[in-house]
Amino acid sequence: MCKLPSKSKIYSLTSSMCKYSAIVSRWRISFLTCRHEYDANATPPSWVKMALPIVVVCWRVSTCRSRYLLTKVSTGSSFSTRLHSSANDGDGLLSALSRRGVLKDAFPESAAQVQLPQLLLAGPQCVYCGFDPTADSLHVGNLLAIIGLLHFRKAGHDVIALVGGATASIGDPSGKTAERERLSSEVIESNIAGIRQNLECIFTNHELYFCQNSPKLGTVTVLDNDSWYRRWNMISFLSEVGRHFRMGTMLSRHSVQTRLKSPEGMSLTEFSYQVFQAYDFYHLNQQYNCKIQLGGTDQLGNLMSGHEFIHKVTGQEVYGLTVPLVTSSAGDKLGKTAGNAVWLNRDRTSPFDLYQYFLRQPDASVGRYLRLFTFLPLAEVDHVMEQQQRDPGRRPAQRRLAAEVTKLVHGKEGLESAKRCTNVLYHNSLQALEQMSDAELQELFKEAPFLEMLIEPGTTVLEACRQAKAIPDGARGYSMVSEGAVWINHNCVHNPEQVLIRGQHILTNGLTLLRVGKRNYYILKWLGL
Ligand SMILES: N[C@@H](Cc1ccc(O)cc1)C(=O)O
Incomplete structure (x- = not known):
């Protein structure tokens, strides 16, 4: 009972x-x-x-x-309630996802309560989610939709990650207050490459590190919608596809309404966006028997357009699912630090910075984020949260969150690098410093000059500092060293005449990490050792 x-x-x-x-x-x-x-x-x-x-x-x-x-x-658990309660939830995937908070809304609502769980029970389904290449990398704000796809895949369903090479030129007005600047085809091309790489990396890491006990892994397909729009000409598209869309419905979409009220209004290009996303869904439905589209909450209007179009043309029932917009306990969008996005591409946000970003999350959010952004069983999340309560100072929940997300996005090697960098920077670990590659050091000390210098027998601390232009010439530079403003490999050096010693000042990887004052780092790479 x-x-x-x-x-x-x-x-x-x-x-x-x-x-x-x-x-x-x-x-x-x-x-x-x-x-x-x-x-x-x-x-x-x-x-x-x-x-x-x-x-x-x-x-x-x-x-x-x-x-x-x-x-x-x-x-906040509205979806969860509806799905838990639906008659026969079959494999429990939707309930599990909603219990984690990964799903928010379903469309059409009533059918999604009964038919959708049955459909998922009937056999592997195809689920898709689209990403417009408006930048050369996805960011943390996109992560939950990707995680949604990964959960479906892990449960044996086939997933399609669609890169919107065509739709990026149109520009989705959903959730935007102004029209996007037009992107050139060259920029879109290179953005597509970056996003494909993000997706492929995450799908591979997920398979390698998070699916060991999942015998029924579904397939992954990455597609670009330009490949089907290339074949259409404008007149045929308007005459064959456009006639199924009603102006009244299109105008009623939230994304259109808000933009029409703005002083700049809305262009025909942007207004037509929902037709393209709806047609994508139709195309994938016809080619891959795809019946489920996943998107952020701002995508609900576009999901509805797809549903209506497919229903009208084929009579089939298809479904839209949304993942919530994740905000911090202070109400800010997740994935922004000081106004900058936290990216999934390591050239933009290093594994160390991604790790640190999640490590900094406040206690109030960390439990929710563990459920959303990791694949830990909920019982394990509860266990981690108990540890957190017992020892909040050690931040076990944030550590676990940071480690799981970094491993998903950058793999085991990325996580190791993030931990090494953390040890170098915050725990002054010499051992970790010795294990650093040149690239890792440069990634960690982004602002630091990376200098290749020729080692001469008997090179002193003073000479090294001068060669690196880390101290001023003359007596002022000399006294900076003797007064303790210069640090080599985390140790303060007081003697300017000290000859550099291998293993102490020059690490086994041929590097010296020089610091002058509090924050001025220099990476010296010694040649001719
Ligand atoms: N409109 C989606 C991206 C997208 C593109 C094409 C699609 O078919 C689906 C989704 C967004 O901006 O997030």
Whole structure:
């Protein structure tokens, strides 16, 4: 028998919908502020009704047939509630995803509660998610949609990551306050290459490090929508595809409405975006039998356009699923530091910086992020959070989060590099410094000059500093060393005449990390050793 939430009330009601609605609206007013936790292990409710903006679950109390319990489920887990409650959730994938918080909305809502779980049970399905190459790398804000695809793949479904080589030239107005600048075809080409690399890297790492016990891994296909638009000419496209779209519906989309109200308005190009995304879904439906599209919450309008188009042309039911927009506890979009994006490409954001970004997440968010951005079983997340509570100073939850995300994005080698860099920078580890490659050091000390210098027998600290132009000429430079402003490989050197010693000042990898003052780093690479 299920556990009844503590503040629940029992109502007598018949199953008549109008009476139900009346009670729902009363409930909505009286319980807007109270929160009940949904008990995932409880017997599934007999039926569920969504009453925006809150979710109301109606439980039938089994001992008494005419008595029902109405429970308000905490907002934010709305999808979870609906899916947990759906009749036969089959492999439990959707429930599992919603319990983690990875899924937010489903479209069309009612069908997604019943038919979609059944479809996923029936056999491997094809799920797609698109990414427009508006930059040469994806960023942390895209990670949850990719993780959504990975979960589907791990459960045996085939996934398509679509790179929008064509749609990037149109520019999606969803969630944007102004029209994007037009991108040249050369820029789009190189952006596509970067994004493909991100995706392929993440899919490979996921397979290598997170799917050891998953016998039924689905396939991955990366496609570029330019490959099908190239074959269309404008007149045929408008005449064959355009006629299925109604202006009224297109105008009603949130992305269009907000832009029409803005002083600059909206161009025909941007207005047509939803047609292209809808056609992509149709194309993938026809070619790959794809029936599910995944996207961020801002994509709901585009998902609906695809659904309507496919339904009209083929009579088929297809589905849209959204992943939530992840915000920090302060309400900022995840993946921005001081206004800059945190990228998935290591040339833009090194594995070390990505690791540090997740390591810095506040305690208030870390549990949620572990559920969203890692594949740890929920019981393990709870265990990590218990450790966190016992020893918050050591930040075990942030460490685990940072390690799991870095391994997914940059692989084992990327994670090792991030840890090495952390040891070099924050724990002054000489051993870690010796293991650093030239590239890693340059990545870590981005601003630091990297200087190749010829070693001469008897080179002193002073000479090395002068050669690197790390200190001024003359007496001022000399006294900077003697007064302790110069550090070599994390150790302060006081004697300017000290001859450089291999193994101490020159590491086994032929490098010297020189620091002058608090922050001025120089990497010296010795030639002729
Ligand atoms: N519109 C999506 C990207 C996308 C492109 C083409 C598609 O078919 C699907 C999605 C976005 O901006 O995030």
